[in-house]
Amino acid sequence: MSTEKPRSTPGNIQPGKPNPATLAKLSGPAFAQQKPGGATARQGGPGTSGAKPGAGVDRRLAADAPPPEPGANPGTDFHALAPYGAIPLPETPMPATRLQASALDLLGPDASPDALLRSHDSRLPGTHTGWIDLEIRALTPLFVGTTQDERQEGEPPPVARSAHVENRPVIPGASLRGLLRNELRLLTGGETGPVNTPQLFFRAPVDLRPDSVKNNKEEYRTRLVGDRLHKQYKKIEKIDEKRKVSAGFLVHRESGWSIVELAAKKPWTISFKAIRASLAERSFGYAERDFPDPPRDNTYVPAEHHSAFQYRRVWAMLKPEELTAFLIAPTEETAKKKRAELLLNGERGTEIRQCVLVLTGAAGEPRNNAYLFPIPTGFRDGLPVDEGLIRLFESAEQITKYQQKNFHEELSVTSGDPERPPLANGRGGGLPRRSLEPVWFQTVDGTVVSFGRSGGYRVAVGDFDPLSKVVPAAVLGPQECRSGHRAGETERPDRDRPADVPRAIFGDIDLLAEDEGKRLAARGRVSVGAALSESTDVEFTDPLRVELLSPQRGCFANYLVQPHPGFDPKKPLDLVTWSHEGDVRLGGYKVYLHRHDEQPTGPRANDRHAQLRPKPETDPLATERDVRPVREGTVFHGRLTFTNLAEAELGALMRALLLGNPADGGAARDPRYAHKIGMGKPLGLGSVHITPRLHLVDATERTRSLDPLAGVRAVDDAGVEKLLAAFDDALLEWERGQPVKRGESVPQRWEDVPRVRERLCAAQWRERLPESWTRTMTLDEFKRFPVLPAVSERFARHRQHGRPRPGRTTA
Numbered sequence: 001m002s003t004e005k006p007r008s009t010p011g012n013i014q015p016g017k018p019n020p021a022t023l024a025k026l027s028g029p030a031f032a033q034q035k036p037g038g039a040t041a042r043q044g045g046p047g048t049s050g051a052k053p054g055a056g057v058d059r060r061l062a063a064d065a066p067p068p069e070p071g072a073n074p075g076t077d078f079h080a081l082a083p084y085g086a087i088p089l090p091e092t093p094m095p096a097t098r099l100q101a102s103a104l105d106l107l108g109p110d111a112s113p114d115a116l117l118r119s120h121d122s123r124l125p126g127t128h129t130g131w132i133d134l135e136i137r138a139l140t141p142l143f144v145g146t147t148q149d150e151r152q153e154g155e156p157p158p159v160a161r162s163a164h165v166e167n168r169p170v171i172p173g174a175s176l177r178g179l180l181r182n183e184l185r186l187l188t189g190g191e192t193g194p195v196n197t198p199q200l201f202f203r204a205p206v207d208l209r210p211d212s213v214k215n216n217k218e219e220y221r222t223r224l225v226g227d228r229l230h231k232q233y234k235k236i237e238k239i240d241e242k243r244k245v246s247a248g249f250l251v252h253r254e255s256g257w258s259i260v261e262l263a264a265k266k267p268w269t270i271s272f273k274a275i276r277a278s279l280a281e282r283s284f285g286y287a288e289r290d291f292p293d294p295p296r297d298n299t300y301v302p303a304e305h306h307s308a309f310q311y312r313r314v315w316a317m318l319k320p321e322e323l324t325a326f327l328i329a330p331t332e333e334t335a336k337k338k339r340a341e342l343l344l345n346g347e348r349g350t351e352i353r354q355c356v357l358v359l360t361g362a363a364g365e366p367r368n369n370a371y372l373f374p375i376p377t378g379f380r381d382g383l384p385v386d387e388g389l390i391r392l393f394e395s396a397e398q399i400t401k402y403q404q405k406n407f408h409e410e411l412s413v414t415s416g417d418p419e420r421p422p423l424a425n426g427r428g429g430g431l432p433r434r435s436l437e438p439v440w441f442q443t444v445d446g447t448v449v450s451f452g453r454s455g456g457y458r459v460a461v462g463d464f465d466p467l468s469k470v471v472p473a474a475v476l477g478p479q480e481c482r483s484g485h486r487a488g489e490t491e492r493p494d495r496d497r498p499a500d501v502p503r504a505i506f507g508d509i510d511l512l513a514e515d516e517g518k519r520l521a522a523r524g525r526v527s528v529g530a531a532l533s534e535s536t537d538v539e540f541t542d543p544l545r546v547e548l549l550s551p552q553r554g555c556f557a558n559y560l561v562q563p564h565p566g567f568d569p570k571k572p573l574d575l576v577t578w579s580h581e582g583d584v585r586l587g588g589y590k591v592y593l594h595r596h597d598e599q600p601t602g603p604r605a606n607d608r609h610a611q612l613r614p615k616p617e618t619d620p621l622a623t624e625r626d627v628r629p630v631r632e633g634t635v636f637h638g639r640l641t642f643t644n645l646a647e648a649e650l651g652a653l654m655r656a657l658l659l660g661n662p663a664d665g666g667a668a669r670d671p672r673y674a675h676k677i678g679m680g681k682p683l684g685l686g687s688v689h690i691t692p693r694l695h696l697v698d699a700t701e702r703t704r705s706l707d708p709l710a711g712v713r714a715v716d717d718a719g720v721e722k723l724l725a726a727f728d729d730a731l732l733e734w735e736r737g738q739p740v741k742r743g744e745s746v747p748q749r750w751e752d753v754p755r756v757r758e759r760l761c762a763a764q765w766r767e768r769l770p771e772s773w774t775r776t777m778t779l780d781e782f783k784r785f786p787v788l789p790a791v792s793e794r795f796a797r798h799r800q801h802g803r804p805r806p807g808r809t810t811a
Contacts, residue, residue: 077786078221078784078785078786078787079786079787079788079789079794079797080557080558080777080781080786080787080788080789081773081774081775081776081777081781081786081788082558082774082776082777082788083592083593083595083681083682083683083684083774083775083776084590084591084592084593084681084682085590085591085593085758085761085762085788085790085791085794086559086586086587086588086589086590086591086758086788086790086791087186087588087589087590087591087755087758087759087762087791088587088588088754088755088758089189089192089471089472089475089585089586089588089589090189090472090475090738090755091472091474091475091738091739092189092472092474092475092738093188093189093190093191093474093475093500093501094188094189094190094500094501094731094734095498095499095500095501095734096498096499096500096501096503096504096505096649097113097498098648098730098733098734099501099646099648099649099651099652099727099730100116100504100646100648100649101646101648101730102126102646102647102648102726103116103124103125103126103127103644103646103647104116104646105126106125106126107124107125107126113498114499114511114512114522116504116525116644116646117499117504117507117511117512117522118512118522119525119643119644120523120525120643120644122644123643123644123699124644126646126647127643127644127645127646128642128644128645128646128647128650128696129642129643129644129645129696129697129699130641130642130694130695130696130697130712131639131640131641131642131695131697132639132640132642132653132654132657132692132693132694132695133637133638133639133692133693133695134176134531134636134637134638134639134640134657134690134691134692134693135635135636135637135665135668135690135691135693136171136531136635136636136637136638136688136689136690136691137633137634137635137636137668137669137688137689137691138630138631138632138633138634138635138636138687138688139594139596139632139669139671139674139687139688139689139765140594140595140596140632140684140685140686140687141540141544141609141629141630141631141632141680141684141685142162142169142171142629142630142632142634142677142678142685142686142688143160143162143627143628143629143630143678143679143680143685143686144162144163144170144171144172144175144677144678144679145160145162145163145627145678145679146160146161146162146163157619157620157625157626158626159543159626159627159628160625160626160627160628161539161627161628162539162627162628162629162630162678165530165532167536168532168533168535168536169532169533169536169538169539169630169634169636170530170531170532170533170636171530171531171636171638171677171678172530173527173528173529173530173531173638174528175677175678176528176530176531176638176640176677177506177526177528179675179677180506180526180528180640180653180656180657181502181505181506182502182589183656183657183659183675184501184502184505184652184653184656185500185501185502185589186589186591186755186759187652187655187656187731187755187756187759188500188501188502188652188731189475189500189755190500190501190502190503191474191475191476191477191500191502191503192471192475192476192477192589193476193477221784221785222783222784222785225575225785228574228575228577229577229579232577232579232580244265244266245266245440245441245442245455246261246262246265246266246440246441246442246443247261247262247265247266247267247371247373247438247439247440247441247455248260248261248262248373248382248383248438248439248441249262249373249376249382249413249436249437249438249439250385250431250436250437250438250439250451251382251436251437252431252432252433252434256384256385256387257384257385257386257387257389257390258381258382258383258384258385259382259383259385259439259441259448259451260376260380260382260383261382261383262373262374262376263374263376264323264374266323267358267371267372267373267374267438268316268318268323268324268325268355268371268372268374269323269324269325269369269370269371269372270316270324270325270326270328270357270369270370270371270372271324271368271369271370272291272293272294272367272368272369272370273368274325274326274327274328275291275309275328275370276288276291277327278327278328278329279291281327281329281338283329283330283331283334284330285330286308290308291306291309292305292306294306294362294366294367295366299362300361300362300366300367301361301402301405301406302359302360302361302406303405303406303408304405306359309357309359309370310357310358310359310406310411311356311357311358311411311412311413311438312356312357313354313355313356313357313375313413314328314329314330314354314355314356314357314372315328315329315330315331315332315334315335315352315353315354315355316328316352316353316354316355316372316374317329317335317338317339317350317351317352318350318351318353319349319350319351320349320351325355325372328355328357328372332352332354335352336352339352353374353375354374354375355372355373355374355375356372356373356375356413356436356438357370357371357372358370358371358372358373358438359371360453360454360455361402361406361454371438373438383441383443383446383447383448384447384448385448385451386447386448389448389449389450389451390431393431393451393452394421394423394429394430394431398458399423399429399430400429403428403429403453404423404427404428404429405428407420407428407429407430407453408420408428409422409428409430411428412432412435413432413435413436413437413438414434414435414436416434416435417434418432418433418434418435419432419433419434419435420432420433421433437453438453439451439452439453440452440453440454440455440457469578469584470560470578470584470585470586471586474497499511499522501649501652503522504522504649505524505525505526505645505649505652505653506524506525506526507521507522507523507524507525508521508522509521525642525643525644525645526640526641526642526643526645526653527640527641527642528638528640529638529639529640529641530638531636531637531638532636532637532638533630533634533635533636534634534635534636534637535634538630538631538634539628539629539630539631540628540629540630540631542613542628543613543614543626543627543628544609544612544613544614544626544627544628544629545612545613545614545620545624545625545626545627546612546624546625546627546679546680546683546685547623547624547683548623548624548625555782556575556576556577556578557575557785557786557787557788558587558787558788559586559587560576560577560578560580560584560585560586560587561576561584561585561586561587562575562576562787562788563575563576563787575785575787587788588755588758591676591759591762591763591791592676592681592682592686592762593762593768593769593774593791594674594676594684594687594763594764594765594768595682595683595684595768595771595774596684596687596768596771597770597771612683614626627679627680629680629685647723647726648723648726648727648729648730649727650723650726651723651724651725651726651727651728651730652727654692654694654720654723654724654727655724655727655728657690657692658673658690658692658724659673659674659675659759659760659763660672660673660751660760660763661673661689662717663717663718663720663721663724664691664717665689665690665691665692666689668689668691669689670765670766671689671765671766672764672765672766672767673760673763673764673765674687674688674689674763674765675687675688675689675690675763676688682776684771687765689765693714694714694715694719694720694723695712695713695714695715696712696713696715697711697712697713698711698712698713699711727750728749728750731750731753731756732747732749732750732753735747735753741754757792758790758791758792761791761792761795762791764795767795769794769795769798770798773794773798
């Protein structure tokens with residue numbers, strides 16, 4: 001058995017001393033381009049559109065887990081926590097020809113640079129053909145999803161099993177292929193395409209005044225960031241700083257869309273307390289209990305709590321010159337009777353106006369008030385609204401699950417069918433074609449530039465793809481259309497650029513030179529089969545209920561390169577946002593860290609997944625799924641085959657499988673490095689160790705014998721080390737020729753390449769971070785805009801606190 005080499009440790013980064021003060025709980029609105037939960041989720045991986053607040057938060061930590069360790073509290077030092085990290089992007093991907101040099105030299109000076117890419121039907125000298133047997137051990141529970149059968153209406157949702165063949169769990173070849181291709185991308189700085197959320201939105205058309213809350217350090221930092229976002233929004237939309245958000249009714253006529261502005265520019269308000277007092281008058285036919293207090297967090301959805309009152313026509317009673325109603329009545333007659341009673345009691349001057357009651361959601365603060373939109377006596381011509389704004393508003397990017405639920409097809413201010421078209425896979429949320437829609441809006445030179453269904457509505461950052469601004473042109477794949485900062489400034493990147501390593505090895509369309517005006521696809525030279533488990537009885541007996549979560553790149557504090565987070569919230573820290581005018585760079589390729597504390601001892605030594613067990617007789621929510629994973633310790637066996645790989649290319653494939661582990665794979669049960677695969681990565685599922693066994697095939701020898709093993713040679717550890725060295729040397733040679741960033745030195749070993757260093761840090765299994773250091777932050781923590789440090793810095797900070805190996809806890 002071989003011994004493991006000493007591993008290189010990440011850079012010894014020394015962050016500043018954390019502020020020990022405990023900050024007060026934030027109660028103000030969170031102004032961000034995206035927010036956790038709903039369609040404005042800010043958390044990648046652990047956030048989804050439509051998820052409830054805190055979605056993705058490990059419920060094991062939220063229930064009976066011990067308090068956070070020192071250095072793992074975003075509320076005191078503004079260092080964010082997350083189950084993922086970022087691997088820095090290169091300026092230019094490593095060309096595949098750098099790994100093919102040895103084979104291309106043997107083909108002679110006249111050989112085409114894409115000779116290996118065209119070699120699927122022949123054998124080339126100087127290349128290797130063979131297979132790699134894979135032994136894959138699950139270090140944590142593992143779940144690889146499959147397509148689910150559609151269930152009939154009324155049927156309970158089925159419990160999803162991990163992929164299986166003939167009752168044996170299996171890791172599909174496509175999943176393994178994706179793992180390998182991604183590892184090659186990380187190691188060589190390969191090209192990448194866009195992530196989800198094609199459009200990004202402001203959640204801040206409402207202005208903030210940071211100086212008004214200087215006594216609250218936490219809220220002051222939040223408002224500083226929100227104030228900068230507000231200024232960026234107004235500059236992009238060319239809105240006068242003094243121009244406030246107005247309100248009115250959106251109307252659709254044959255001539256098009258328009259907004260009839262309220263005479264007072266903004267709606268009146270009425271407190272929930274006043275609404276319940278109105279119900280106590282018994283004129284509505286509802287009791288006070290029919291208008292319950294909404295939850296004290298941002299989960300408030302009127303359709304779930306106060307659906308009978310949304311868009312209801314009422315008669316509001318208020319004092320002259322005031323914008324707050326103290327009572328509402330269902331009819332004008334009832335309102336006049338109440339005014340007469342008030343007059344008898346000496347209260348004069350009460351005005352009565354017919355209004356539409358509007359209930360909005362809670363975007364970051366508890367909801368205590370509703371709005372009243374006075375109905376005009378006659379609908380004059382309004383401000384024109386461009387059809388493009390309507391299409392954007394009703395697009396899949398803009399319509400959130402909150403809006404689908406709250407603005408259903410029957411919701412109407414007027415009687416009759418409002419004709420709200422179904423949107424987003426046949427669901428609600430559309431604008432009415434035959435009714436009125438209360439909206440907030442802003443204008444420039446008499447033209448509506450944005451509108452929404454609340455005062456803090458979402459506004460598109462711009463009519464451009466922000467990804468093109470934050471990813472180097474050479475890294476964004478050539479099949480992606482590059483967009484300028486405004487519509488019409490589009491260009492196609494150089495499609496004749498050299499192929500990067502992942503595309504050259506696994507194949508792609510439009511990869512080869514043009515033939516009769518068309519670019520040709522290149523077949524992959526690596527084929528990956530499925531890996532079957534050794535046993536059948538390896539699944540969980542009881543299911544787990546997990547959140548269906550997806551990346552949300554709108555969380556700019558986590559996804560974009562930021563300045564040091566700092567520890568003084570009073571400093572006007574200019575966090576980089578998607579709409580930032582200066583240099584904006586994506587943090588890098590996203591990778592998940594391993595999350596698996598050792599099993600506690602004592603009374604707490606029970607099922608580590610107890611908090612993920614569904615409650616009896618409860619169905620999962622739309623953002624949840626009941627799954628039955630494969631238990632940790634399960635072993636799978638699979639095989640991949642390869643054809644015509646140059647020595648360094650085969651070394652790259654082995655490096656992607658081994659990472660920093662020794663040539664024989666190392667200790668399978670407790671390796672130094674491990675991969676992640678499947679679903680549930682933010683919760684700690686999917687950590688696996690791979691042991692590869694390489695076999696090479698000599699085609700000439702095979703033709704001379706009928707022996708099935710003729711020409712087959714098992715490669716020993718020394719042979720694997722030679723292949724790894726070929727890749728490592730080629731990588732070093734390429735990286736040494738690239739510009740060195742400030743603060744970095746020329747790499748002397750392959751592990752010194754900054755991108756590789758961060759990848760190996762994130763892949764650490766034996767010295768992984770504790771779960772409390774890789775958890776998803778709470779909503780209140782997100783509101784403070786903490787900055788996610790580099791992966792190596794997070795490990796350095798953990799070592800700085802002198803923490804033991806994760807999970808060694810007792811009851």
